[in-house]
Amino acid sequence: MAKFFAATIIVIAILSAIPILRHTWDAPEDISTHGALIDEQMSETMAEAGISFLAAQFVLAFFIWKFSGRGPEAKIQTFPGGAKGLVIAALLVVGIEVMALGIFGVKAWANVYLTAPSADAMPIQVQAGQFAFYFRYPGPDGTFGPIHPELVNEGSQNFFGLDPEHDVDARDDIVTAEMAIPVNKEIHLLMHSKDVGHSFFVRELRVQQDFVPGLDVSLHFTATKVGKYEIVCTQLCGLGHYNMKAYLYVYSQEDYDNWLKKEQAMQ
Amino acid sequence: MHDISAQAVHHHGPPTSFIRKHVFSLDHKVIGKQYYALALLAAFIGMALSWMMRIHLAWTNAPIPGLQLLSKSGAPGGVMTPEYYLQLMTMHGTIMVFFVLTTAPFAAFGNFFLPIQVGAEDMPFPHFNMMSFWVTFAAFVVLVSSFFIGDGPTLGGWTQYAPLNAVGAVAGPGQGLGVVLWMASIALFCVGQLLGSLNFISTTLDLRVKGMSLMRLPLTAWAWFITSCMGLTAFAVLMPACILAILDHVAGTSFFVASNLVINDQLIPKSGGSTLLWQHLFWFFGHPEVYIAIVPGIGIVSHILITNMRKPMLSHRTLIYSMGALAVLSYMVYGHHMFVSGMNPYSSLAFSFPTLVITIPSTIIVLIATFSLYGSRLRINSASLFSLGFISMFVSGGVSGFFLAQPSIDIMLHATYFVVGHFHLVMGVAAMFGIFAGTYFWFPKMTGRMMNETLGKIHFWLSFVGAYCIFMPFHYLGMAGNVRRYSSFPDDFLQPLIPVHRFITVAALITGAAQLIFLYNLIHSRFWGKPAPDNPWEATSLEWSTPTPPPFDNFGGELPVVYHDPYQYGVQSSAGDYVMQTSPEQVKTEHEEK
Numbered sequence: 058m059a060k061f062f063a064a065t066i067i068v069i070a071i072l073s074a075i076p077i078l079r080h081t082w083d084a085p086e087d088i089s090t091h092g093a094l095i096d097e098q099m100s101e102t103m104a105e106a107g108i109s110f111l112a113a114q115f116v117l118a119f120f121i122w123k124f125s126g127r128g129p130e131a132k133i134q135t136f137p138g139g140a141k142g143l144v145i146a147a148l149l150v151v152g153i154e155v156m157a158l159g160i161f162g163v164k165a166w167a168n169v170y171l172t173a174p175s176a177d178a179m180p181i182q183v184q185a186g187q188f189a190f191y192f193r194y195p196g197p198d199g200t201f202g203p204i205h206p207e208l209v210n211e212g213s214q215n216f217f218g219l220d221p222e223h224d225v226d227a228r229d230d231i232v233t234a235e236m237a238i239p240v241n242k243e244i245h246l247l248m249h250s251k252d253v254g255h256s257f258f259v260r261e262l263r264v265q266q267d268f269v270p271g272l273d274v275s276l277h278f279t280a281t282k283v284g285k286y287e288i289v290c291t292q293l294c295g296l297g298h299y300n301m302k303a304y305l306y307v308y309s310q311e312d313y314d315n316w317l318k319k320e321q322a323m324q
Numbered sequence: 325m326h327d328i329s330a331q332a333v334h335h336h337g338p339p340t341s342f343i344r345k346h347v348f349s350l351d352h353k354v355i356g357k358q359y360y361a362l363a364l365l366a367a368f369i370g371m372a373l374s375w376m377m378r379i380h381l382a383w384t385n386a387p388i389p390g391l392q393l394l395s396k397s398g399a400p401g402g403v404m405t406p407e408y409y410l411q412l413m414t415m416h417g418t419i420m421v422f423f424v425l426t427t428a429p430f431a432a433f434g435n436f437f438l439p440i441q442v443g444a445e446d447m448p449f450p451h452f453n454m455m456s457f458w459v460t461f462a463a464f465v466v467l468v469s470s471f472f473i474g475d476g477p478t479l480g481g482w483t484q485y486a487p488l489n490a491v492g493a494v495a496g497p498g499q500g501l502g503v504v505l506w507m508a509s510i511a512l513f514c515v516g517q518l519l520g521s522l523n524f525i526s527t528t529l530d531l532r533v534k535g536m537s538l539m540r541l542p543l544t545a546w547a548w549f550i551t552s553c554m555g556l557t558a559f560a561v562l563m564p565a566c567i568l569a570i571l572d573h574v575a576g577t578s579f580f581v582a583s584n585l586v587i588n589d590q591l592i593p594k595s596g597g598s599t600l601l602w603q604h605l606f607w608f609f610g611h612p613e614v615y616i617a618i619v620p621g622i623g624i625v626s627h628i629l630i631t632n633m634r635k636p637m638l639s640h641r642t643l644i645y646s647m648g649a650l651a652v653l654s655y656m657v658y659g660h661h662m663f664v665s666g667m668n669p670y671s672s673l674a675f676s677f678p679t680l681v682i683t684i685p686s687t688i689i690v691l692i693a694t695f696s697l698y699g700s701r702l703r704i705n706s707a708s709l710f711s712l713g714f715i716s717m718f719v720s721g722g723v724s725g726f727f728l729a730q731p732s733i734d735i736m737l738h739a740t741y742f743v744v745g746h747f748h749l750v751m752g753v754a755a756m757f758g759i760f761a762g763t764y765f766w767f768p769k770m771t772g773r774m775m776n777e778t779l780g781k782i783h784f785w786l787s788f789v790g791a792y793c794i795f796m797p798f799h800y801l802g803m804a805g806n807v808r809r810y811s812s813f814p815d816d817f818l819q820p821l822i823p824v825h826r827f828i829t830v831a832a833l834i835t836g837a838a839q840l841i842f843l844y845n846l847i848h849s850r851f852w853g854k855p856a857p858d859n860p861w862e863a864t865s866l867e868w869s870t871p872t873p874p875p876f877d878n879f880g881g882e883l884p885v886v887y888h889d890p891y892q893y894g895v896q897s898s899a900g901d902y903v904m905q906t907s908p909e910q911v912k913t914e915h916e917e918k
Contacts, residue, residue, distance in 0.1 A: 058781070059704045065789070066716055073720070073796045082804040082824075084736060085817070095732050102733060106723040113690060113719040120697035121712060124633075127701040129901060133635045133894035134699025135914070140639030143691040151687045155680035158730060163673060165732035170669035187495075187587065206584040207591050218586070252587045253488040253495060254599060256664070256739065260805040260817065265735050269666035270487050270599050271582020287815050291739035291807045293481045295488065295496040296407035299810035 059125030063118040070114035074107060085261050088282040088307065092263035094165035101161070105154050169264075174277035178245035181236065184217055185248070185255035185268045188297030190288060191216040194231040194317065201247075202227020209251065216251075231320050237306040239313040240283050246276045256292035259305055267292050280307040338876045348458070350450035351876060355457050356436030357770065359427050362461060363759075366423035368843070369468070371836050373416040380404045382822070382829035384812040398476060407497045409811035410479035414498075415471070417482030418506065421613065422513050423464055425751065428759045429620035430555070431460070431520055434548040436770060438524060440867045441545045443533025443884050445877045447523040456523070460516035467509035470502050478502035481809060483610070486580035486602035490572035491594075494587045504573050507566040514563035517555050524552035533866075535886030539641065540905070542865045542890040543630075546644045547623020550651050554612045554619070557655070562609035565602065572597070603662055611658035615650050617751045618718075621758025622647060622689055625711035628765045629693065631863045632708035633700035634901055636891035638692050646692075649685035653678055663731040664738050672731040679729035686722055690715060701894075701901075706780025707861075710761035713788045714754050720792075721750025724799060739809070742802020745795045753791045760787070760842070767849065768856030772873045775853060779845040783838055790835025797824050862902055865890050869906045889913075 076082060087096055136143075182193040182201055195201045202224040209218035219227040238244050248257060250268035257276075258265040261284075266276050290301035308316060339345040349355060376388055387402030398408030439447055447453050470477040478498040480488045484506065493500030528541070528549040541549075568579040572594075580602045583595035626643060630636055637643055659667070659675030693715055702708065724746040727733045737743065760783070767775045806813075806821050813822060859868040866886070870878055884906040895911045897903040903911045 059702065062704070062709065062712070069716075069789070069792050069796075073792070076800050082800040082821070084803060084805060095735060098730065098732050099727070099736065102726050102730065106726040109726075110719060110723045113694065113723075114716060117694050117697075117712070117715055117719075120694060121702065124697055124700045125702040125704055129701070131701055132699070133701065135635075136638060136695045136698040140637075140642050140692055143638065143695055144642060144688055147684055147687040147691055152681075152684055155683050155726065155729070156677075158726065159677050159680045162676070162730040162732045166669070166673065166730075169732070169735065170672070206586050209586040209591075210589050212589070250585075252585050252592075253491065254485050258739070258805075258807065260736070263735060265664050265738055267665050270585055271597070272599065272666060274666045287817055289807055289815055293410070293479075293485065293488070293809045295499075296405075296410060296479060298410070299406060299812055300814055302815055 060122050063122035066114050066118040066121070070111055070118075074111060077103065077107060086282075087263055088261045088280050088284065088286070089263050090279040090281060091165070091168040094168055095263045098158070098162050098165045102158055105158065109151075169276070169278070172277075174245040174275075175243055178243040178277055179238070180245045180247060181238070182217075182247040182249060183236065183257060184251055185257070185290065185294075185301075186216070186251035187253065187295045188290070188301040189234070190236070190257075190290075190301070190303040192233045192236045192303075193217055194233070194320075196229025196231055196321070198226060198229055200226045202230050204249070231317065231324055233320050235304045235306060236288060237308055237313055237316045238280055239310045240280055240307050242310070243277055243279045246278070248274050248276065253294050254292045255290045255294045255301070258289050258291045259286055261286050262305075265291060283307050283309060348454055350446070350454050352435050352439050352447050352450070352453060353770075353874060353878075355453050356432050356434070358457050359432035359435055359460070362457075362464060363424050363428035363432055364843075364846075366419050366427065366464065368839070370416050370419040370424060371839060373412045373419070375833060375836055376404065377409060377412055377416060378829040378832045380409055380811065381813075382826040394471065395476060404811070406811040407479055408476070410481070410809070411477045411498055411502075413809065414479055414481050414506075415467070415477050418467060418510075420752065421482055421617070422510065423460075423467075425617035425755045426517065426613070427460065429624060429755060429762065430548065430551050430616060431456070431517070433544075433624065433762050433766065434524060434551075434620065435520070437766065437867050438545055438548050439527055439531065440870060440874060440878050441542050441865055442528060442531055443536050443866055443879070443886065444527060444531035445879065445883070448526045448531060449519075449523050452519045453523050456516045456519035459512050459519070463509045463512035463516060466505055466512060470498070470505040470509075473505065474498075474501035476502060478506045480506075483606060484569070484602075485606075486569075486599045487582065487585065487597070489569055489602065490578075490580040490597070491585065491587060491592055492573060494590060494592075500573070504570055507570045507573075511563050511566040511570070514559040514566070517559045518563070521552035521555035521559070524548055525556065528552075533883050533886060536905075540886055540889055542623075543626040543637070543640070543643060544620075544623040547620045547647060550647050551616050551619045554616050554651050554654065558609040558612040558616065561605055565605035565609070569602070600662075600665060600667055603665055607658040607661045608655065610661065612651070612654040614747070614751045615654045617755045618758075619647050619650060621714060621755045624758045624762045624765075625714045626693060627865070628707050628711045628761050629696070630891045630893065631765075631861050632703040632705065632711070633697060633893070634703070635696070635700050635894045636889075637696045640889070640891070643689060643692055646685040646688045650682065653682040653685070657682055660729055660731075660734070663734040669731075676729055676731050679725075683722070683725060683729070686718075686725075690719055690722070705764070706775070706777055706784055707761045707765035709781065709784045709788075710757045710764065713784065714757040714761060716788075717749050717754040717757055717791065720796070721746055721748070721754060725750065736805070737802055739807060740802035741798045741806045741808055744808050745798025745802060748795045748798065749791070753795060757787075760784075763846070765861065766867075767846075768860050769867055769870075769872055769874070771850050771853070772856055773849050773851075773853030774856045774860065775849040776845050779841055783842045783845065786838030786841070787835060790831055790838060793831035794828050794835060797828055800824065859904075862900060864888070864892055864902050864904050866905055869904050
């Protein structure tokens with residue numbers, strides 16, 4: 058039975074690795090300027106974790122195969138070098154491995170979170186609420202009108218609680234249910250939650266960030282490929298969480314300008 | 325220490341009434357069994373919930389026979405609503421994490437065996453111990469009652485993030501009374517674990533018998549001691565957090581609700597609270613909780629493997645230090661759950677490095693356990709199979725931690741099934757394997773009867789292969805971006821992944837059914853199993869030197885004296901290839917005794 062168990066461990070380990078090696082369920086193609094570093098970090102981690110996983114399972118299986126069922130006549134032996142060698146190996150090999158991952162990973166993280174958006178980044182505000190995203194473009198004046206929470210009314214489609222009657226800045230704001238951006242243009246995304254926690258996740262953009270009620274957070278990114286992508290909520294926000302989504306359209310500059318004009322006309 | 329235990333007297337007399345003997349018992353062994361029974365009940369409820377969730381995820385519109393009996397509004401015609409899915413999911417997570425993974429390996433086995441392994445007649449505070457169980461039981465009743473009260477249990481997940489947990493019924497079904505019951509249940513649970521932890525710590529430090537130095541404690545005793553130290557600090561933080569959340573519901577406070585929130589076009593009349601405060605408090609408990617679940621498992625499987633290898637681990641001391649390192653580091657890593665939460669991005673880096681460092685003691689534990697097999701005389705039985713399975717699962721779940729420790733990769737994997745696969749393998753399945761191993765190993769001592777080995781092995785094979793079939797594909801789903809906590813998958817990019825979910829569901833149903841074999845074996849063996857000898861595994865620690873099952877005062881009125889290290893196997897003695905800790909016989913050992 059022990060030998061069968063050892064063989065089972067090896068078969069499971071190999072079968073587990075096959076979808077990874079064949080890239081059966083990989084993340085979709087990256088469409089951001091910062092995503093390559095994340096993907097690279099992911100590949101390096103996969104190589105190190107994969108080797109660790111296979112090595113540990115193989116050694117476990119080998120020892121089970123080799124040392125099970127030995128009778129009392131078999132001499133008890135100690136692994137050469139004892140625990141000291143293993144501790145040193147863990148400290149050196151794993152220690153260096155994880156520290157290297159950590160240090161190199163800083164760059165990928167810094168690219169997204171520790172750099173400020175450029176001065177000409179295009180601001181877009183996204184508001185998350187149970188269970189929809191809404192987007193706001195500042196209009197020709199380049200300024201968002203202030204939010205008045207008491208004026209939020211979904212029935213009258215005042216999703217952000219704007220008061221154009223009294224706030225000049227709000228008059229040209231463009232509110233949409235889908236997000237459109239020009240390709241190769243840096244976006245400064247200002248994230249606001251209306252009610253509870255939500256998240257903004259676009260796999261292709263390599264972007265995921267929670268909305269924090271009471272605390273407006275921001276992100277910046279640049280999309281490099283025209284197309285239609287899904288924005289989904291990844292923070293449990295209530296019964297409709299699974300269905301909270303919106304589409305992101307990455308357009309050429311010309312198509313984006315046309316889209317914006319159309320949306321402006323519909324306000 | 326020795327003097328105290330040498331003069332230890334009965335803290336309480338043998339019970340005479342049924343109530344004192346079987347219900348409100350002060351005996352740590354009965355309390356241990358009560359905890360085990362509670363964990364068993366909770367595990368099967370939790371598993372049944374996961375079955376229903378899995379069926380719903382794979383075949384969203386299929387009716388589940390009988391589900392409408394549990395909730396007419398939650399499952400009209402047996403078809404689960406999205407909110408009811410989230411309510412069942414919340415209850416599954418809560419029941420499994422608190423009432424199974426914390427209760428069984430720590431409170432159940434620890435209660436029964438820690439006093440015996442240190443050579444004590446009982447724990448120092450038997451009334452606290454009794455309270456600990458009954459408060460935990462009350463916590464379970466309060467939690468389960470939410471199925472039947474108001475609009476059902478909370479749907480906020482076992483992490484109960486703010487402000488969904490504090491704004492009230494306006495946020496959805498179960499978010500009013502359901503949340504209050506959840507918070508009350510967990511606060512009670514914390515009280516129970518705090519009382520238990522105090523007992524465990526004082527038992528280990530004060531009640532060790534003569535000759536039982538700290539380094540002569542078995543690895544199980546060390547694991548329970550380290551876990552109780554974690555429990556004392558972790559549950560002491562979660563409890564007030566739950567109380568604050570209750571106050572937000574019933575006393576008009578606003579600890580976790582920020583200003584100007586609008587739900588259903590209503591301005592929430594609260595202000596000044598902090599959303600992230602809850603996350604910090606919760607994860608300050610939540611990450612140590614992972615180790616509260618797994619460290620007892622590490623101790624249990626080490627103890628069992630040593631017995632079945634017929635040789636000690638390569639280094640007793642290094643294993644203890646590694647478990648201690650896990651405990652200390654567990655408080656420094658909790659922020660890795662919050663990389664994309666909106667906290668300061670520099671904090672993410674600060675939490676990332678200790679998270680990466682924690683892989684070092686974990687690796688040392690795996691290496692020592694694995695390489696100790698070298699040159700052993702490994703005996704294969706249900707207990708050792710589950711112990712070896714534990715190592716395999718701990719490795720498989722552990723390596724995915726490399727990914728989640730890095731903030732940049734977490735951008736892609738956070739809140740996906742990759743995380744679900746990771747924690748189910750490393751703290752769920754691995755800890756369950758530790759519980760199963762402990763059950764097959766200690767059942768003879770706990771009940772006086774042997775379990776059926778053939779059924780045990782069938783249970784192992786189905787569980788081992790089944791767990792991999794369920795949880796390995798979770799990682800692939802996560803890498804493809806499959807978001808967790810969705811009651812169905814309407815998004816375009818999730819549709820192609822549904823066949824994988826169906827495969828997982830079939831595997832979960834089969835693996836779950838295999839647990840019925842375990843339940844049958846447990847119940848059948850309890851009444852009709854072969855009578856167990858005092859020391860069926862030829863083991864060395866103190867629990868095997870007592871009669872089977874142990875008498876009321878554990879050692880028949882005479883406290884033992886310890887002469888040896890805990891794991892003297894592979895020696896030549898009058899008993900065979902081992903010498904018990906209580907045996908005064910001098911044997912030739914490879915290393916000088918501590």
